[in-house]
Structures are given as structure tokens and as C-alpha cells.
Amino acid sequence: xxxxxxxxxxxxxxxxxxxxxxxxxxxxxxxxxxxxxxxxxxxxxxxxxxxxxxxxxxxxxxxxxxxxxxxxxxxxxxxxxxxxxxxxxxxxxxxxxxxxxxxxxxxxxxxxxxxxxxxxxxxxxxxxxxxxxxxxxxxxxxxxxxxxxxxxxxxxxxxxxxxxxxxxxxxxxxxxxxxxxxxxxx
Amino acid sequence: xxxxxxxxxxxxxxxxxxxxxxxxxxxxxxxxxxxxxxxxxxxxxxxxxxxxxxxxxxxxxxxxxxxxxxxxxxxxxxxxxxxxxxxxxxxxxxxxxxxxxxxxxxxxxxxxxxxxxxxxxxxxxxxxxxxxxxxxxxxxxxxxxxxxxxxxxxxxxxxxxxxxxxxxxxxxxxxxxxxxxxxxxx
Numbered sequence: 001x002x003x004x005x006x007x008x009x010x011x012x013x014x015x016x017x018x019x020x021x022x023x024x025x026x027x028x029x030x031x032x033x034x035x036x037x038x039x040x041x042x043x044x045x046x047x048x049x050x051x052x053x054x055x056x057x058x059x060x061x062x063x064x065x066x067x068x069x070x071x072x073x074x075x076x077x078x079x080x081x082x083x084x085x086x087x088x089x090x091x092x093x094x095x096x097x098x099x100x101x102x103x104x105x106x107x108x109x110x111x112x113x114x115x116x117x118x119x120x121x122x123x124x125x126x127x128x129x130x131x132x133x134x135x136x137x138x139x140x141x142x143x144x145x146x147x148x149x150x151x152x153x154x155x156x157x158x159x160x161x162x163x164x165x166x167x168x169x170x171x172x173x174x175x176x177x178x179x180x181x182x183x184x185x186x
Numbered sequence: 187x188x189x190x191x192x193x194x195x196x197x198x199x200x201x202x203x204x205x206x207x208x209x210x211x212x213x214x215x216x217x218x219x220x221x222x223x224x225x226x227x228x229x230x231x232x233x234x235x236x237x238x239x240x241x242x243x244x245x246x247x248x249x250x251x252x253x254x255x256x257x258x259x260x261x262x263x264x265x266x267x268x269x270x271x272x273x274x275x276x277x278x279x280x281x282x283x284x285x286x287x288x289x290x291x292x293x294x295x296x297x298x299x300x301x302x303x304x305x306x307x308x309x310x311x312x313x314x315x316x317x318x319x320x321x322x323x324x325x326x327x328x329x330x331x332x333x334x335x336x337x338x339x340x341x342x343x344x345x346x347x348x349x350x351x352x353x354x355x356x357x358x359x360x361x362x363x364x365x366x367x368x369x370x371x372x
Contacts (some may be wrong), residue, residue, distance in 0.1 A: 066264070067264045068314065068319060069261060069315045071261070071262075071265060072262025073262070075256070075257070076261075078258070079195065079258045119318060120318065121318070125314045126318075128311045129255045132307075133253045135306070136304075
């Protein structure tokens with residue numbers, strides 16, 4: 001199972017994230033959890049979320065970038081779901097060894113995330129909190145999948161990005177099928 | 187007026203943040219806004235928050251560090267309150283020129299935030315999202331006020347940190363008094 005934690009507060013304003021989500025939704029053995037649909041009142045079902053993560057061989061965090069970070073509900077999800085004794089600390093090894101893929105779309109294009117651009121530094125400088133959240137829980141941080149200038153991509157660009165994303169998660173989708181046939185893979 | 191946006195989801199478990207907040211609360215001309223008290227259901231009054239910011243000569247973001255970042259409700263506050271046309275973008279100059287001070291307490295001590303420490307890198311590496319949130323709104327980012335190892339400080343340490351913090355905000359507290367006497371300062 002691949003578990004995709006998807007956080008987009010304004011689906012009607014989404015373009016890139018929506019195409020990525022719709023593509024993923026058609027993937028077998030993939031649990032796409034759209035947090036703003038599941039928890040519009042921010043009242044997260046921690047047991048359900050932890051159960052979904054526990055079943056996952058790959059964990060994906062997917063969202064548009066708001067203020068150089070995750071949307072508020074996804075940050076609240078980190079605070080609520082990644083609990084001591086479960087995700088970290090003594091006995092907290094539920095996520096240990098699971099790969100974690102960050103999928104983010106940004107309004108700004110690649111040039112905006114340069115020293116001369118409006119955001120003043122490379123986008124990867126903003127990854128530190130997420131990368132360390134994953135690694136503090138023993139997850140294996142994967143090279144992030146970032147789509148810049150998301151609002152200006154046309155349908156063809158978006159389809160191409162969705163295919164690239166499918167390529168990135170495919171190794172774990174296949175592993176699940178083999179595991180289903182009796183071979184338990186890490 | 188100094189506006190302190192304070193976000194601590196577990197006041198009963200707070201030590202350092204509580205002492206800092208109680209000290210600030212006694213400061214004249216200071217609006218301490220404890221988000222988890224004001225908005226336990228995450229339903230932020232955007233107009234009230236924007237009004238408080240508009241009156242402020244200094245904006246303080248104060249919170250314990252959760253997952254290398256702000257607590258979920260403060261991130262939601264960024265998403266909701268810092269709106270286009272108000273905080274940035276065309277006509278969005280409400281916060282332009284206002285100094286912004288980040289006050290954060292961490293469980294990990296200073297050594298934890300080194301290459302050899304449990305968090306693997308200097309704490310300041312995690313400041314990028316906040317610093318750029320402030321500067322994208324035209325605010326003037328101040329050197330952050332960070333208290334490490336907050337849970338292990340004794341009462342005397344905490345009093346000393348609170349006094350240091352008062353020293354950091356004092357210039358703006360004084361400015362307010364002079365402005366009250368008729369002199370409008372930036």
C-alpha cells in the first residue's frame with residue numbers, strides 16, 4: 001500500500017495538485033487521504049491516520065506550498081499524528097524504514113527560487129523542516145518531487161508531470177503486488 | 187502597540203513559553219493573542235487578526251517548536267490572515283516596514299541542533315520559511331530570540347530569559363509611549 005497524505009485547502013482553485021491527485025487516485029493499492037475533505041473542522045482521527053501509515057510501504061506528503069511550507073492542516077496533522085512512543089522516542093518505531101516522498105507544487109517558477117528571484121533563495125532551502133520531520137521518525141527521505149510554476153502549466157505539462165510522479169512511486173506499487181503474491185518485502 | 191501572536195496548544199505542559207507569555211502580558215501597550223485560546227476550533231477571525239497587526243509597531247510570533255516549525259494553528263493563521271492584496275501582492279502593504287521578531291522555545295538543547303546532535307543541523311536552518319514569510323510581506327526580520335532546552339530550565343533561568351526578551355521588545359514599547367504623546371514614529 002502507498003499512503004498519500006494530500007492537503008489542498010482550496011480544491012476549486014487547484015490545477016496541478018488536482019491533476020496529480022486524480023492520477024494517483026487511479027493507482028491500485030494506493031490510499032489517497034485528502035485531509036481537507038476528511039477533516040474540514042481540523043478534528044483529525046489520529047488512530048485512522050496512524051493505521052493508514054502503518055499499512056504503508058511508501059508515505060507521500062502532497063500539497064501546494066503555502067508560505068514556504070505545508071498548509072495549516074497538514075502541519076496540524078504532523079503535530080497530532082506523529083506522536084511520541086509511536087513515531088519517535090522510546091518504542092516509537094512505527095514509521096522506521098518507510099520511505100517518505102515529498103510532492104509539492106509552487107506558484108512561483110524555478111527562477112523565483114533563486115538569489116535574484118522574488119523568493120530570494122533556492123526552494124530546497126525550505127525543505128529542512130519536512131526532511132527532518134521524516135528522518136526524526138526514522139523514515140527514509142526521498143529526493144522531493146517539486147512542480148514549480150504550477151498555475152501556468154497547461155494540460156499537456158500537467159499530464160507529463162503526473163506521469164513523472166507515477167514513475168517515482170512505481171517501485172513501491174510493484175513491490176506491493178509481489179508482496180501480495182506471498183513475498184514480503186521491506 | 188506590540189502585537190504578540192502566541193501559539194501553544196498545550197498550556198498545561200508549557201514551562202518556558204508560559205513564563206515568557208506571563209511576563210509579556212504585564213507589559214503595557216502589548217496585545218498578547220493566544221491563538222489556541224482564541225480559536226480552539228481553528229476558526230480564525232481574520233478581520234480581528236488583521237486589525238491587531240495593523241495597530242502593531244512590532245509583530246512577535248511566539249511558540250514552542252513542533253516538528254522544526256510553528257504549531258499547526260499558527261501555520262493556519264499564516265494561511266488565513268496573510269492574504270493577497272492585504273499582506274502582499276498588489277495593494278498588499280499592510281505589514282510593510284513593520285519589524286517581526288520570532289520567539290521560539292525548543293525541547294532540544296543547543297547541542298541537539300548541531301551536525302553531531304540528534305537534529306543534525308543548526309537550528310537557524312529551520313528559520314527559512316518563517317523569515318521569508320515575514321520578508322515576503324515586507325516585514326523587517328529581526329534576529330530571532332530562541333530558547334533551547336526549554337523544558338530543563340529552572341525558574342531562575344526562565345526569569346532571566348523573560349528579562350532578555352523584555353529587553354528585545356523594549357525599544358518598540360518605548361516608541362509607542364512617545365507616539366502616544368503626539369509624536370508619530372514609523
